[in-house]
Amino acid sequence: MESRQQYRWRFDLFRIPLIKWFVRKRWFQFAVITPNLAIFFILMIAGFYGLPVGNKNVSVLVVWILWWAALMILLVPIGGRLWCMMCPMPAIGEWLQRRTLTQKNEKNLGLGKKWPKFLDNIWLQNFSFLTVSSFIGVLTTRPLATAVMLFALVIVLPTILHLLFERRVFCRYVCPVSGFIGLYSMLAPLELRVKSREVCLKHVGKECFKGSENGYGCPWYEFPQNLNRNAYCGLCMECVKTCPLDNIALNLRIGGDDLLVEPWHGIKKRGLDEAFKVFIMTTLSILYALVFVGPYGWLKDLADVMGGATFKEMWSPQGNLLLESFNVESFLLFAGLVWGSTLLAAPAVFFAFSYAAKLASGVKHIPLKKIFINFSYSLVPLSLMSWVAFSLYILLVNGSYIVAALSDPFGWGWDLFGTKHFPWTPVLTSIIPYIQAALLIAGLYLSVKLAYRIAQRTMPSRNAAIKAAIPFAAMLTGLCLLYLGLWLDSFYWGWIAW
Amino acid sequence: MVKLRPSELIAIVLLGLTVLVTLFGPFYFDNVTRAEKEKEHVFYVTARQWVFEPAEFVVKKGEKVTFIVSSADVVHGFMVTGYNIVAVINPGEFVKITFTADRAGVFEIRCSVYCGEPLLNSGAGHWLMKGVLKVVEL
Amino acid sequence: MLVVFSALVFLTSALAFITGPAKAVTGSTKEFVITARQWAYDPPVIEVEQGDEVIIRLKSTDISHGIYIEGYDIRADLILEEGMPNEVVLKFVADKPGSFIFRCSVNCGPFHPFMTGVLKVNPNYAFQGASILAVLTGMLSLLYLAVFRR
Numbered sequence: 001m002e003s004r005q006q007y008r009w010r011f012d013l014f015r016i017p018l019i020k021w022f023v024r025k026r027w028f029q030f031a032v033i034t035p036n037l038a039i040f041f042i043l044m045i046a047g048f049y050g051l052p053v054g055n056k057n058v059s060v061l062v063v064w065i066l067w068w069a070a071l072m073i074l075l076v077p078i079g080g081r082l083w084c085m086m087c088p089m090p091a092i093g094e095w096l097q098r099r100t101l102t103q104k105n106e107k108n109l110g111l112g113k114k115w116p117k118f119l120d121n122i123w124l125q126n127f128s129f130l131t132v133s134s135f136i137g138v139l140t141t142r143p144l145a146t147a148v149m150l151f152a153l154v155i156v157l158p159t160i161l162h163l164l165f166e167r168r169v170f171c172r173y174v175c176p177v178s179g180f181i182g183l184y185s186m187l188a189p190l191e192l193r194v195k196s197r198e199v200c201l202k203h204v205g206k207e208c209f210k211g212s213e214n215g216y217g218c219p220w221y222e223f224p225q226n227l228n229r230n231a232y233c234g235l236c237m238e239c240v241k242t243c244p245l246d247n248i249a250l251n252l253r254i255g256g257d258d259l260l261v262e263p264w265h266g267i268k269k270r271g272l273d274e275a276f277k278v279f280i281m282t283t284l285s286i287l288y289a290l291v292f293v294g295p296y297g298w299l300k301d302l303a304d305v306m307g308g309a310t311f312k313e314m315w316s317p318q319g320n321l322l323l324e325s326f327n328v329e330s331f332l333l334f335a336g337l338v339w340g341s342t343l344l345a346a347p348a349v350f351f352a353f354s355y356a357a358k359l360a361s362g363v364k365h366i367p368l369k370k371i372f373i374n375f376s377y378s379l380v381p382l383s384l385m386s387w388v389a390f391s392l393y394i395l396l397v398n399g400s401y402i403v404a405a406l407s408d409p410f411g412w413g414w415d416l417f418g419t420k421h422f423p424w425t426p427v428l429t430s431i432i433p434y435i436q437a438a439l440l441i442a443g444l445y446l447s448v449k450l451a452y453r454i455a456q457r458t459m460p461s462r463n464a465a466i467k468a469a470i471p472f473a474a475m476l477t478g479l480c481l482l483y484l485g486l487w488l489d490s491f492y493w494g495w496i497a498w
Numbered sequence: 499m500v501k502l503r504p505s506e507l508i509a510i511v512l513l514g515l516t517v518l519v520t521l522f523g524p525f526y527f528d529n530v531t532r533a534e535k536e537k538e539h540v541f542y543v544t545a546r547q548w549v550f551e552p553a554e555f556v557v558k559k560g561e562k563v564t565f566i567v568s569s570a571d572v573v574h575g576f577m578v579t580g581y582n583i584v585a586v587i588n589p590g591e592f593v594k595i596t597f598t599a600d601r602a603g604v605f606e607i608r609c610s611v612y613c614g615e616p617l618l619n620s621g622a623g624h625w626l627m628k629g630v631l632k633v634v635e636l
Numbered sequence: 637m638l639v640v641f642s643a644l645v646f647l648t649s650a651l652a653f654i655t656g657p658a659k660a661v662t663g664s665t666k667e668f669v670i671t672a673r674q675w676a677y678d679p680p681v682i683e684v685e686q687g688d689e690v691i692i693r694l695k696s697t698d699i700s701h702g703i704y705i706e707g708y709d710i711r712a713d714l715i716l717e718e719g720m721p722n723e724v725v726l727k728f729v730a731d732k733p734g735s736f737i738f739r740c741s742v743n744c745g746p747f748h749p750f751m752t753g754v755l756k757v758n759p760n761y762a763f764q765g766a767s768i769l770a771v772l773t774g775m776l777s778l779l780y781l782a783v784f785r786r
Contacts, residue, residue, distance in 0.1 A: 053743070054746050054748075054749070055743065055748060055749045056743075137747075140750075141746035141747055141749075141750075142746060291750075292750045293737065293750070293752060294752065295676070295677065295680035295681060295737075295752050295753045295754050296676075296680070297673075297675065297676025297677075297678075297680065298676075300675055300676065300747055300750060300751075301675075304746070304747060397706070397739075398749050401749075424741070426704070426706060426709075429706035429707050429709060430706075430707045430708075430709070430732070432706075433707075433734065433735075433762055434762065437762070437766040437769075440766075440770070441766065441769055441770055441773050444770055444773050444774055445773050445777050448773075448774055448777045448778050448781070449777065449781060451778075452778060452781045452782070466778075466782045469778060469782075470778065473774055473775065473777075473778045474774070476774060477770060477771055477773075477774030477775065480770045480773075480774065481767055481770055481771070484763060484766050484767055484770055485763070485767075488734070488735060488760070488762050488763040488766055489735050489756075489760060489763045490735035490736070490737055490754040490756070
């Protein structure tokens with residue numbers, strides 16, 4: 001059990017007066033959320049009422065290219081849960097729940113139920129992310145689908161949940177985006193921690209969790225005293241306002257043990273939910289690449305679960321061809337592919353390597369489940385690099401669509417900034433493969449290093465640690481070769497061509 | 499009644515403005531833009547598989563006519579026989595065609611870029627995608 | 637750690653220079669007839685040797701399509717205008733080796749941004765080099781960590 005995380009360097013951003021001042025204001029959250037809420041409203045209007053051409057509609061372009069790339073390349077690897085700080089999704093529900101936009105009220109609106117104990121994990125987030133993924137072919141190509149998703153995630157679901165339950169249950173337990181942001185945020189150089197845990201232990205009030213007249217208790221169900229991982233801290237800064245001892249710090253850091261430690265200093269154990277989240281993200285980075293960038297027409301037809309080819313039997317006599325039919329068979333096949341590969345195939349492969357590691361290390365008393373869970377985190381750096389490679393590629397090849405769409409966000413014939421006729425221009429295509437290779441190999445190194453550090457903490461002796469790390473290093477190398485084959489050999493393996 | 503601090507009041511006003519601007523602003527702006535264009539006899543046409551919307555246009559002889567044509571799905575063509583107008587309409591693009599209707603009569607508008615058909619060799623789909631321009635004498 | 641990270645980035649970028657030099661025309665010509673449909677090409681993968689002259693004849697079975705080859709940055713659009721032939725030709729010399737994705741350059745429906753195929757120009761030095769580098773990184777870094785880091 002550790003009371004201090006290992007760092008090479010740390011700097012408390014709250015030492016900068018402007019940051020400290022801004023974060024302590026009660027209108028801080030409102031100020032950062034409202035612009036994004038405005039943007040999401042515009043995206044919804046564009047999706048519902050705008051041109052149905054996916055690559056000309058800001059709804060699809062901003063959500064699936066700009067926002068996705070911004071999250072994967074910048075916001076998450078560098079800012080951790082920085083997006084969650086400014087995310088508009090829970091806003092309406094939270095404002096209704098608190099009956100205020102900025103103030104601290106004593107009585108909340110709604111039933112204020114406690115979140116059920118058996119759901120105190122991220123399984124729901126795993127399933128919500130897989131559900132979104134099952135429809136990803138339609139979401140990324142039909143603005144209407146994206147608008148419906150935004151409507152459900154911004155207006156409907158969080159509002160219902162926050163009026164039924166207390167705190168931010170949507171963000172902590174349900175939001176599909178929150179799952180992977182939480183996972184990858186553990187690599188980020190930004191963290192919120194207490195300055196001194198000893199000070200917390202002597203303090204009785206615990207306003208950071210319970211709330212005070214200055215603010216609410218942590219809406220994310222975190223307890224700053226024990227906070228040692230970025231995974232579930234949404235950077236909402238309520239604890240900074242309530243702590244009477246000014247004991248909260250927002251650190252920039254090099255080094256950190258988030259992926260190595262148990263949460264809450266060993267009181268709560270890590271479970272299979274997070275391990276499976278790692279498998280989901282790793283496998284989907286391969287699947288998405290195959291579907292969206294690979295030359296497999298049949299796979300794209302499967303993903304296009306609306307069966308929306310232009311000549312369908314659903315062509316109505318009026319000639320309105322946008323009446324597309326939901327193709328049940330194609331949906332079941334694609335969803336089966338998504339859920340099967342992430343929840344069955346990938347864990348099975350990892351299980352085999354975990355077993356090999358247990359055999360190789362020769363330790364009998366450490367349960368296989370513990371090895372399975374602990375080492376699953378070693379995949380995180382490499383899978384993140386794979387997502388960065390994918391998002392960067394999509395951004396560089398198709399990002400120019402956004403420039404044109406900004407002048408005519410709804411496809412109604414406007415030309416606000418004069419860029420309406422900006423041509424589709426893929427940029428840097430000759431060097432993208434090399435950037436991707438560099439990212440992947442760097443990710444491989446970080447993953448192997450992490451696997452070794454995990455081995456050191458899990459195994460009783462150095463000898464056993466090295467022996468246990470070898471199968472995982474081999475697995476990680478194999479995975480990296482798979483990724484390199486995807487991006488540098490462009491998906492062509494003769495036996496699965498066509 | 500909860501006591502409202504000034505920051506809360508400002509926040510409420512800002513939120514109200516945000517909602518108004520983002521949810522209703524675009525429609526208002528669009529109405530204003532189109533109303534101005536209508537003064538000059540401008541027709542907005544949307545081509546989609548496999549119709550033109552709208553498909554009938556009536557103008558007086560001698561008037562300056564502008565078509566602003568866009569496509570809602572794939573590449574279409576906009577051809578007005580008799581006036582030698584041929585344009586390729588890319589999805590999302592708005593092509594502006596201005597001419598003077600100096601000849602009276604009934605002119606066929608049709609799609610000049612093959613844009614598919616429900617079944618091969620059915621003769622339907624692209625081949626039936628037509629419209630009509632009526633230029634009437636005063 | 638930062639040092640190793642940057643070294644790896646540098647090494648991988650160096651790959652770009654090993655594979656860069658263009659080869660002179662080999663004198664051999666390869667012609668392909670690629671048929672486009674919504675939203676795939678047939679054949680989806682075409683393979684040539686470095687230095688070959690490549691002729692691609694693009695046809696379409698349904699609506700207007702196009703072809704754009706990444707890396708080579710060349711493009712040909714096939715707009716099925718009345719009276720125009722249902723074929724467009726793209727000619728170039730495959731002087732850069734590697735694997736290049738080609739994609740549709742004419743807006744052809746919902747999945748247009750994802751309509752792709754692959755042009756493989758052998759030998760794929762970039763992939764071979766990166767693979768070797770990956771294997772070395774994977775195995776050697778473990779060795780390094782086990783020996784030098786307690």
